[in-house]
Amino acid sequence: xxxxxxxxxxxxxxxxxxxxxxxxxxxxxxxxxxxxxxxxxxxxxxxxxxxxxxxxxxxxxxxxxxxxxxxxxxxxxxxxxxxxxxxxxxxxxxxxxxxxxxxxxxxxxxxxxxxxxxxxxxxxxxxxxxxxxxxxxxxxxxxxxxxxxxxxxxxxxxxxxxxxxxxxxxxxxxxxxxxxxxxxxxxxxxxxxxxxxxxxxxxxxxxxxxxxxxxxxxxxxxxxxxxxxxxxxxxxxxxxxxxxxxxxxxxxxxxxxxxxxxxxxxxxxxxxxxxxxxxxxxxxxxxxxxxxxxxxxxxxxxxxxxxxxxxxxxxxxxxxxxxxxxxxxxxxxxxxxxxxxxxxxxxxxxxxxxxxxxxxxxxxxxxxxxxxxxxxxxxxxxxxxxxxxxxxxxxxxxxxxxxxxxxxxxxxxxxxxxxxxxxxxxxxxxxxxxxxxxxxxxxxxxxxxxxxxxxxxxxxxxxxxxxxxxxxxxxxxxxxxxxxxxxxxxxxxxxxxxxxxxxxxxxxxxxxxxxxxxxxxxxxxxxxxxxxxxxxxxxxxxxxxxxxxxxxxxxxxxxxxxxxxxxxxxxxxxxxxxxxxxxxxxxxxxxxxxxxxxxxxxxxxxxxxxxxxxxxxxxxxxxxxxxxxxxxxxxxxxxxxxxxxxxxxxxxxxxxxxxxxx
Numbered sequence: 001x002x003x004x005x006x007x008x009x010x011x012x013x014x015x016x017x018x019x020x021x022x023x024x025x026x027x028x029x030x031x032x033x034x035x036x037x038x039x040x041x042x043x044x045x046x047x048x049x050x051x052x053x054x055x056x057x058x059x060x061x062x063x064x065x066x067x068x069x070x071x072x073x074x075x076x077x078x079x080x081x082x083x084x085x086x087x088x089x090x091x092x093x094x095x096x097x098x099x100x101x102x103x104x105x106x107x108x109x110x111x112x113x114x115x116x117x118x119x120x121x122x123x124x125x126x127x128x129x130x131x132x133x134x135x136x137x138x139x140x141x142x143x144x145x146x147x148x149x150x151x152x153x154x155x156x157x158x159x160x161x162x163x164x165x166x167x168x169x170x171x172x173x174x175x176x177x178x179x180x181x182x183x184x185x186x187x188x189x190x191x192x193x194x195x196x197x198x199x200x201x202x203x204x205x206x207x208x209x210x211x212x213x214x215x216x217x218x219x220x221x222x223x224x225x226x227x228x229x230x231x232x233x234x235x236x237x238x239x240x241x242x243x244x245x246x247x248x249x250x251x252x253x254x255x256x257x258x259x260x261x262x263x264x265x266x267x268x269x270x271x272x273x274x275x276x277x278x279x280x281x282x283x284x285x286x287x288x289x290x291x292x293x294x295x296x297x298x299x300x301x302x303x304x305x306x307x308x309x310x311x312x313x314x315x316x317x318x319x320x321x322x323x324x325x326x327x328x329x330x331x332x333x334x335x336x337x338x339x340x341x342x343x344x345x346x347x348x349x350x351x352x353x354x355x356x357x358x359x360x361x362x363x364x365x366x367x368x369x370x371x372x373x374x375x376x377x378x379x380x381x382x383x384x385x386x387x388x389x390x391x392x393x394x395x396x397x398x399x400x401x402x403x404x405x406x407x408x409x410x411x412x413x414x415x416x417x418x419x420x421x422x423x424x425x426x427x428x429x430x431x432x433x434x435x436x437x438x439x440x441x442x443x444x445x446x447x448x449x450x451x452x453x454x455x456x457x458x459x460x461x462x463x464x465x466x467x468x469x470x471x472x473x474x475x476x477x478x479x480x481x482x483x484x485x486x487x488x489x490x491x492x493x494x495x496x497x498x499x500x501x502x503x504x505x506x507x508x509x510x511x512x513x514x515x516x517x518x519x520x521x522x523x524x525x526x527x528x529x530x531x532x533x534x535x536x537x538x539x540x541x542x543x544x545x546x547x548x549x550x551x552x553x554x555x556x557x558x559x560x561x562x563x564x565x566x567x568x569x570x571x572x573x574x575x576x577x578x579x580x581x582x583x584x585x586x587x588x589x590x591x592x593x594x595x596x597x598x599x600x601x602x603x604x605x606x607x608x609x610x611x612x613x614x615x616x617x618x619x620x621x622x623x624x625x626x627x628x629x630x631x632x633x634x635x636x637x638x639x640x641x642x643x644x645x646x647x648x649x650x651x652x653x654x655x656x657x658x659x660x661x662x
Contacts, residue, residue: 031132031171033444034069034094035338036061036125039102040227046389047113052230054389057105059228061098062442065125066236066296068094069444072127073176086127099123128338130446132171132180171446172430174280175297178446179438181427185361187369192355197316197402204314206472208412211481212242212263212272214305220276222292223249226328226391226455233291235334237275237298237440242308244271244459253326256459265480267464271457272310275334277303277373277420281435297443300435306370307419310481312412314472315379316402320410322465323458328387329395329414331377332453337445343392346452347374351419360450362438364424371420371437375454379413380404412472414456 040058071090078085102119109116172180199205219241228234231249241247246259261269276298278285283301287293314320333343347357349372350365357374365371378395385394396405404410426433438447445451460468471478 031130032072032127033130033171033338033446034065034072034125035128035444036065036094036098037122038335038339039105039119039122041339041343041390041392042122043105043116043389044393045113046109049112050108051389053108054105055227055229056231057101057108059231059234060101062228062234062236064094064097064101066443068125069177070296073171091125091127094125095123098125130171132178132182132446173297173299173436173438173447174282175294175299177297177443178441178448179362179436181430183362183438183447183449184364184425184427185358187350187353187356187358187363187365190353190356190358194355194357197400199316200402202318203316203402204318204320204410204473205475206314207477207479207482208312208468208471209477209479209481210263210265210268210270210310210312211479212261212268212308212310214308215240215242215262216304217245217262219245219247220287220302221248222287222290223247224455225249225251225271226330226387226457235275236292236296236442237334238287238292238302239273239440239455240276240305241271241273242310244269244457247271247273247457256326256457259459263480265464267461268480269459269461271455271459272416274373274375274416274418274454275440275452277305277371277422277437277439279303279422279435279437280431292440297447298440300437303420303422303437305418306421307417309417311415311417312468312472312479313415314412315398315404315410317398318402318404318410319473320379320412320469321381322462322469323381323411323460324386325458325460325462325465326386327381327395327411327458328391329377329456330391330453331375331456332451334442334451334453335445336450337441337448341450344450344452345375346449346454348372348449348452349374358449360448362449364427366424371422373418373420373452375414375416377414377416377454377456379411380408381411382407383409412468416454 039061043054043058046054068090072086075085075090078089099120102123106115106119171177172183220238221241222233222235222238223231224235224239225247229249234249242262244256244259244261246255251259256269256271259269263269278298278300280300285293285300285302288299289295292298332345333339333341336344341360344359347359348361348363349357350363350369351372352369353363353365354372354374363371378397380396380398382394382396388394396408398404398410420437422437423434425431425436430436439449439452441447441451458465467478
């Protein structure tokens with residue numbers, strides 16, 4: 001069966017000529033992959049004493065699959081010449097190795113607990129069609145193999161991007177294992193599809209934001225301390241890391257606690273990590289000849305994110321409780337391509353179109369719009385464990401109404417948003433003109449977007465975690481990264497009250513009165529709504545500084561001109577239910593005291609709300625003064641008529657007096 005599947009997947013389509021060629025990384029292209037049962041997800045109960053040994057054996061299973069996939073990819077000629085080659089040389093040896101590893105797992109668990117049953121049934125793997133048979137040179141097909149309108153199916157091997165000649169049977173990409181044209185979708189063709197649960201009376205409506213950079217430190221490795229502790233290259237793909245700077249396969253809890261952090265608030269030493277994104281432009285990265293990198297099909301230039309926002313939000317029904325220190329959460333499934341999508345949980349979109357989310361496609365964004373990658377982590381905790389054998393059962397997602405499963409309690413939900421400045425690839429020539437991009441993956445997962453995933457280890461100081469919980473439960477907006485929230489409306493937002501005084505030369509950077517539930521609704525941004533930086537704003541804006549900071553308007557020497565109605569981000573304010581957009585309280589307090597409503601800073605005018613785009617021609621109000629409210633030239637322009645009148649009156653008195661004397 002393996003030979004039949006592989007042969008049909010790699011058939012060149014005419015004359016029996018194979019379309020297989022060697023790529024620059026030594027991996028041969030193939031229209032097939034290896035599908036093995038995911039043992040780790042089946043082990044829901046492993047005694048603590050056996051965890052370390054079991055984790056190492058699970059990592060060995062992943063290594064065995066990776067090597068078997070590479071052997072399969074390189075064996076096109078042998079398989080065509082010998083129908084039994086795939087089974088005899090690859091699949092049967094893989095089954096034997098897996099069987100021995102599974103037996104060691106069973107023994108390790110049996111030594112301290114109850115021996116798991118039927119593990120040996122998980123040893124056998126199959127060769128399966130990758131679904132990547134669609135030609136990529138102007139002949140794109142969807143995942144079901146149906147020809148797209150206006151496209152013709154080719155027969156022979158065709159030249160593909162980055163100097164590779166690949167054809168109908170290939171798995172695409174620079175390294176021959178993806179992505180392919182069918183892995184992308186035009187975001188403008190996607191209908192709005194985001195819904196958020198309605199908040200109820202006891203909802204925790206606050207937001208706590210932390211700012212930890214974009215991995216400008218260049219901390220990468222192919223380890224996974226959660227899933228494969230103590231195993232080098234346990235992930236078989238590279239990760240970006242922000243926050244904790246000690247994260248590698250061998251870091252202990254104490255190492256994490258004592259580590260440096262890239263977060264602005266040094267009380268947050270948590271580790272946030274995710275697979276890197278690469279553009280497959282032929283670049284030889286630092287890992288081009290290393291496990292986890294080019295050797296395993298993760299090729300091309302690593303893209304540093306343009307912006308990363310990390311928001312912790314509340315529950316739409318109940319108050320949240322503190323996360324336990326060193327809680328570990330994995331969201332998404334790195335093996336979802338073969339496992340199925342039950343645990344898949346990444347979303348892809350474009351700035352300006354975030355009410356449209358893709359789960360199993362990379363987005364093709366219009367010019368001036370950036371790629372957005374989002375994760376919402378599990379927000380319910382079992383109240384006892386900081387991890388579990390399969391790294392899933394100790395946490396859970398709330399249901400559609402926001403309710404946690406029985407026995408679970410709400411915790412702050414991490415909402416992670418990563419923005420990339422990458423151009424839409426040229427699918428018609430396989431990425432030659434504009435290169436393809438994709439996340440790193442296990443080699444047999446073929447860089448499918450559905451395999452995207454994120455990891456989090458809570459290393460917040462307990463006091464700071466307490467502040468987070470109080471902030472969220474009180475309905476406030478807090479945290480060192482609060483100013484960097486991508487949901488912030490632009491600071492040039494006009495006031496609803498035209499009589500407000502302009503704050504000339506001021507640079508407001510946040511709106512303290514915005515409702516805290518906004519980050520939880522980040523994907524609901526309307527397509528034409530302005531956003532921050534180039535995580536937002538009108539497509540083409542580039543006000544981001546690369547660290548997740550919201551863009552600021554430049555300082556000015558004169559009041560800003562009055563904007564046209566079309567410049568108002570009212571649509572975005574409606575989406576996020578921002579009260580300040582309707583009440584004229586932008587950048588100031590609700591009670592007119594001059595202090596922000598959340599106590600995080602002072603308003604920018606004394607005793608009056610301000611707006612950076614207030615109308616300069618509006619007469620000043622009766623308040624004594626506003627900070628920075630006009631230059632000397634403006635003051636003189638207002639006083640000279642009165643001064644001239646006074647001079648004329650005085651001259652009149654002098655003339656009248658002289659006339660009387662005479």
